[in-house]
Amino acid sequence: MHVKARAPRLAAVLLLFFAFLAGSGLAAQAQGQASAAQASAAQASAGSFAEGERLFREDRPREAAAALERAVLDPGADEKAWLYLGLAYQQLGRHEDSVAVLRKGLPKASLYRHLFFFDMGNAFALQGKNAFAEEMYGEAILADGSYAPAYLNRANARMSQKNFRDASADYARYLALDPASPQRATIEELQRRLAGALQAAESAAAAAEAARLAEEAAKKALLDQVAASLKAAADETTSLSAGSGAVQGYGDALELDD
Secondary structure, three states: OHHHHHHHHHHHHHHHHHHHHHHHHHHHHHHHHHHHHHHHHHHHHHHHHHHHHHHHHOOOHHHHHHHHHHHOOOOOOOHHHHHHHHHHHHHOOOHHHHHHHHHHHHHHOOOOHHHHHHHHHHHHHHOOOHHHHHHHHHHHHHHOOOOHHHHHHHHHHHHHOOOHHHHHHHHHHHHHHOOOOOOHHHHHHHHHHHHHHHHHHHHHHHHHHHHHHHHHHHHHHHHHHHHHHHHHHHHHHHHHHOOOOOOOOOOOOOOOOO
């Protein structure tokens, strides 16, 4: 009896065991297929990035953009794929698209974070949006304070906004970071002119302030003089009208003729 009772139970256990093995095999197979698909996608992305980089370096921005658009679809895409795509858009005159794709890729940036901001600044500058460009160059400097081109381009953006003093400071910082710059002579000449212009502006501002103060002093003196004259006239009027306080009457009684 005991043998007959255990046989069905053992068979059920064996069926469950074999089912588990079959399920595990299917799961493993599915996992393997998913891993293979991911590897294939990553390989395709890497291939698209390599192709896009090559085309970009060959100055073929339209074809490069198409390849790089495929490359950035991979969540693990190289951060340079986003940079090259943004630059390709700039070469195609798609400046707003350049800013958009660089912003989208920014969270993935690590080594080249300063270049994402720098390239966004360039895209804004190409659109004449110098205030936004200045802000992005500032972010690039915060990300990497030794990146000389960011100081140069921020100086140019500030010049466009007539912020000559801060522009001059940026030019000086740029030359300190890149003393062998081929633009050194041009920038130094510009700085000399800026220094003269700033000195002249300061002198003009000082003269204008002195003239303003003198004008205010003259107005105040005139108002004081007028006030003093009015007060003197008021005092004189008071002294003339002051008397006994009696009301002048008639010597004779007023008579009415019949």
